[in-house]
Amino acid sequence: xxxxxxxxxxxxxxxxxxxxxTENELKFHYMVHTSLDxxxxxxxxxxxxxxxxxxxxxxxxxxxxxYKVYGYVTNSxxxxxxxxxxxxTALRDNEIRSMFRKLHNSYTDVMCNPFYNPGDRIQSxxxxxxxxxxxxxxxxxxxxxxSxxxxxxxxxxSxxxEPYSLxxxxxxxxxNMVTSMMIQVC
Amino acid sequence: xxxxxxxxxxGGGCGSGPPPLLLSEGEQQCYSELFARCAGAAGxxxxxxxxxxxxVAPGTATAAAxxxxxxxxASQLPAETLHQITELCGAKRVGYFGATQFYxxxxxxxxxxxxxxxxxxxxxxxxxxxxxxxxKNDGEIRFGNPAELHGTxxxxxxxxxxxxxxxxxxDEDKQxxxxxxxxxxxxxxxxxxxxxxxxxxxxxxxxxxSSAEQMHPAPYEARQPLVQPxxxxxxxxxxxxxxxxxxxxxxxxxxxxxxxxxxYPDEPWRITEEQREYYVNQFRSLQxxxxxxxxxxxxxxxxxxxxxxxxxxxxxxxxxxADCDGALTLPEFCAAFHLIVARKNGYPxxxxxPPTLQPEYLQAAFPKPKWDCQLFDSYSESLPANQQPRDxxxxxxxxxxxxxxxxxxxxxxxxxxxxxxxxxxxxxSKDVSEDPATSKDSNSLKARPRSRSYSSTSIEEAMKRxxxxxxxxxxxxxTHSRASSLDLNKVFQPxxxxxxxGLLPPPPALPPRPCPSQSEQVSxxxxxxxxxxAPSQAVESSPAKKDVPYSQPPxxxxxxxxxxxxxxxxNQEPSTAAxxxxxxxxxxxxxTVQKQSSKQKKAIQTAIxxxxxxxxxxxxxxxxxxxxxxxxxQERIALENQLxxxxxxxxx
Numbered sequence: 001x002x003x004x005x006x007x008x009x010x011x012x013x014x015x016x017x018x019x020x021x022t023e024n025e026l027k028f029h030y031m032v033h034t035s036l037d038x039x040x041x042x043x044x045x046x047x048x049x050x051x052x053x054x055x056x057x058x059x060x061x062x063x064x065x066x067y068k069v070y071g072y073v074t075n076s077x078x079x080x081x082x083x084x085x086x087x088x089t090a091l092r093d094n095e096i097r098s099m100f101r102k103l104h105n106s107y108t109d110v111m112c113n114p115f116y117n118p119g120d121r122i123q124s125x126x127x128x129x130x131x132x133x134x135x136x137x138x139x140x141x142x143x144x145x146x147s148x149x150x151x152x153x154x155x156x157x158s159x160x161x162e163p164y165s166l167x168x169x170x171x172x173x174x175x176n177m178v179t180s181m182m183i184q185v186c
Numbered sequence: 187x188x189x190x191x192x193x194x195x196x197g198g199g200c201g202s203g204p205p206p207l208l209l210s211e212g213e214q215q216c217y218s219e220l221f222a223r224c225a226g227a228a229g230x231x232x233x234x235x236x237x238x239x240x241x242v243a244p245g246t247a248t249a250a251a252x253x254x255x256x257x258x259x260a261s262q263l264p265a266e267t268l269h270q271i272t273e274l275c276g277a278k279r280v281g282y283f284g285a286t287q288f289y290x291x292x293x294x295x296x297x298x299x300x301x302x303x304x305x306x307x308x309x310x311x312x313x314x315x316x317x318x319x320x321x322k323n324d325g326e327i328r329f330g331n332p333a334e335l336h337g338t339x340x341x342x343x344x345x346x347x348x349x350x351x352x353x354x355x356x357d358e359d360k361q362x363x364x365x366x367x368x369x370x371x372x373x374x375x376x377x378x379x380x381x382x383x384x385x386x387x388x389x390x391x392x393x394x395x396s397s398a399e400q401m402h403p404a405p406y407e408a409r410q411p412l413v414q415p416x417x418x419x420x421x422x423x424x425x426x427x428x429x430x431x432x433x434x435x436x437x438x439x440x441x442x443x444x445x446x447x448x449x450y451p452d453e454p455w456r457i458t459e460e461q462r463e464y465y466v467n468q469f470r471s472l473q474x475x476x477x478x479x480x481x482x483x484x485x486x487x488x489x490x491x492x493x494x495x496x497x498x499x500x501x502x503x504x505x506x507x508a509d510c511d512g513a514l515t516l517p518e519f520c521a522a523f524h525l526i527v528a529r530k531n532g533y534p535x536x537x538x539x540p541p542t543l544q545p546e547y548l549q550a551a552f553p554k555p556k557w558d559c560q561l562f563d564s565y566s567e568s569l570p571a572n573q574q575p576r577d578x579x580x581x582x583x584x585x586x587x588x589x590x591x592x593x594x595x596x597x598x599x600x601x602x603x604x605x606x607x608x609x610x611x612x613x614x615s616k617d618v619s620e621d622p623a624t625s626k627d628s629n630s631l632k633a634r635p636r637s638r639s640y641s642s643t644s645i646e647e648a649m650k651r652x653x654x655x656x657x658x659x660x661x662x663x664x665t666h667s668r669a670s671s672l673d674l675n676k677v678f679q680p681x682x683x684x685x686x687x688g689l690l691p692p693p694p695a696l697p698p699r700p701c702p703s704q705s706e707q708v709s710x711x712x713x714x715x716x717x718x719x720a721p722s723q724a725v726e727s728s729p730a731k732k733d734v735p736y737s738q739p740p741x742x743x744x745x746x747x748x749x750x751x752x753x754x755x756x757n758q759e760p761s762t763a764a765x766x767x768x769x770x771x772x773x774x775x776x777x778t779v780q781k782q783s784s785k786q787k788k789a790i791q792t793a794i795x796x797x798x799x800x801x802x803x804x805x806x807x808x809x810x811x812x813x814x815x816x817x818x819x820q821e822r823i824a825l826e827n828q829l830x831x832x833x834x835x836x837x838x
Contacts, residue, residue, distance in 0.1 A: 041628035112512035114482030
């Protein structure tokens with residue numbers, strides 16, 4: 001039952017970070033950020049041995065009063081960081097491992113999508129399952145895109161003129177997996 | 187005015203404000219009612235009263251897109267016209283249908299229906315009221331005559347018997363457009379939704395429905411015996427949109443407009459036969475083997491042509507790539523393509539893959555052997571939309587061709603379509619509707635080896651190439667006058683070893699080499715003709731024939747004989763000597779001045795080829811023998827060891 005799950009790219013910028021909305025999200029962002037140092041430390045410590053032998057699961061990175069932070073790193077140096085509530089004493093190590101494994105599988109599925117460029121953000125769904133634009137995007141200087149939302153020709157996209165939005169990839173499967181992790185131990 | 191007209195004529199959306207409109211009494215009444223209905227339907231909550239309640243002042247209200255689009259559609263005008271009208275009336279420009287825009291639009295519709303061109307000027311004159319037809323699910327129910335409509339109140343949209351036709355399908359589309367009920371005058375068969383894709387969904391459609399429900403009883407008096415109890419209509423909210431969706435998918439083009447809504451309520455998510463055929467053709471154009479995959483990058487490039495946004499495409503991919511392997515099999519590809527097509531038509535994407543698009547379902551429904559497009563009883567229901575797939579195809583081809591898929595607000599002109607179609611026909615190797623071609627193709631496809639790579643054909647070619655260098659049968663060279671001294675006939679005989687040693691007098695200049703086996707001597711014999719053409723290259727040629735270490739570099743004297751006579755062939759020597767196997771090829775392009783030399787050339791070439799083969803054979807033989815030799819050596823060593831071990835015992 002994670003309270004925050006983050007996916008960090010190789011260059012240590014976040015690809016995906018999501019926390020339970022009830023909490024102060026900024027706090028979790030900060031915790032994840034500080035945990036990156038610990039992750040790097042662990043990687044380099046193990047790195048002197050053969051890289052192959054390095055285990056993906058890093059274990060508890062550091063505990064705080066209320067939370068524990070676990071880490072996992074893939075072979076391509078993509079890091080998963082999970083923050084769980086300390087009061088949740090029932091969580092065992094192998095449960096955390098299995099959660100990371102599932103996260104890794106979901107991430108792999110995202111990577112399989114050819115429209116995903118490695119290094120792109122993984123976007124959680126933008127509110128609503130449907131793409132609200134009923135019409136194909138109008139490219140070019142048309143007035144419709146800028147019209148008010150009430151009209152029949154409105155378009156959700158706010159950046160008219162480009163045929164492809166530069167939005168990050170939409171991955172509902174990944175998002176759903178993370179949601180399930182936040183709800184229950186899996 | 188002129189500016190507006192000009193702008194309108196240009197089809198552009200920009201222009202001055204809408205021209206002043208003069209409406210007659212009847213028109214005024216009718217329009218205001220329509221407008222109120224549209225506006226009221228859009229904004230009204232469940233408790234909204236009849237439109238005449240005028241809670242909405244025409245001046246301030248805006249008609250929602252949904253009812254307006256439906257209304258326009260019901261006018262049975264071609265999509266292009268409707269677009270023009272929309273542009274002209276200024277709704278596009280301002281982004282909503284205010285009263286002014288709405289009235290102008292209605293007037294333009296009336297003008298268009300009367301056959302006048304869609305221009306601002308047209309509406310200055312007196313026109314009959316616009317006529318709006320309501321769609322009925324299967325049959326055409328004409329309600330009243332146009333004459334009745336004039337100056338009348340809005341008639342009841344009997345709408346929907348459609349409901350009956352709809353089964354609730356897997357409704358991912360919650361968007362329910364408001365249909366027709368709220369739209370005005372009815373009567374006849376549905377205008378096929380042209381471009382008006384689903385109207386912007388969102389919220390409140392349930393309100394709409396209920397409001398529609400309430401509105402019905404009031405204005406619509408008895409005129410319509412056929413008025414289906416509107417109450418029931420709201421009961422099937424999901425169904426209406428479905429019908430529209432189905433019709434939307436079907437008719438993307440202008441021509442389609444009058445098509446009856448054959449009810450495939452079932453689905454926008456069901457792939458019809460023709461669509462399937464089209465998808466399969468597209469698949470084949472990307473990947474000739476239908477049983478293998480399209481890789482992710484190839485599919486990405488292809489789908490990117492559809493000009494959907496990247497998030498949408500990635501979402502579609504996520505839905506359709508069921509096994510998440512980064513590649514699309516044929517059913518996955520069809521599902522993805524269908525989703526793209528649906529999205530292009532304005533259907534919102536479902537949350538999950540609809541059951542009719544699941545790979546198992548698709549594979550079961552369209553088993554490979556049936557690519558002959560016989561099919562499909564299961565699809566008989568969708569057959570009625572024969573026209574639909576064609577439209578769809580046209581549209582799809584436009585997708586494929588990357589024509590800027592016109593957005594509803596633009597005119598999808600029939601010109602575009604035809605242009606697209608022509609380009610598509612060029613682009614596509616097969617016409618979508620060519621069943622026989624498809625069947626042949628499928629048969630031929632089945633015959634092909636199933637491999638994952640694109641190179642299935644190239645493999646065949648490679649194999650053919652491997653067999654290619656045909657050894658021409660040995661030709662008796664009767665014209666070799668010069669060769670009389672050299673018994674070339676014997677030389678050119680097929681390389682069955684043995685008796686050719688007689689041909690090879692060891693050249694005095696070269697150290698004699700041991701000839702342990704006759705086979706090696708045979709190779710010498712075969713090398714002869716090749717070497718014979720290279721007068722002074724004995725030394726070079728022998729080292730070049732590394733694979734024949736034991737053979738004696740033969741026939742120096744013979745070569746010398748040829749030298750004076752055939753200068754042309756001397757040119758061939760270096761190439762011959764240098765590269766044995768390639769010599770044949772290199773010798774060929776040499777020009778032969780004399781006709782005799784050309785014949786000799788042929789002989790030489792033949793000889794070269796033979797020599798090459800002999801070389802190959804000998805090389806193999808050599809390596810085998812070497813191997814045997816090694817083994818024998820090892821055995822010998824082992825035996826000697828054993829002997830030595832045993833010896834002391836015996837000795838002792």
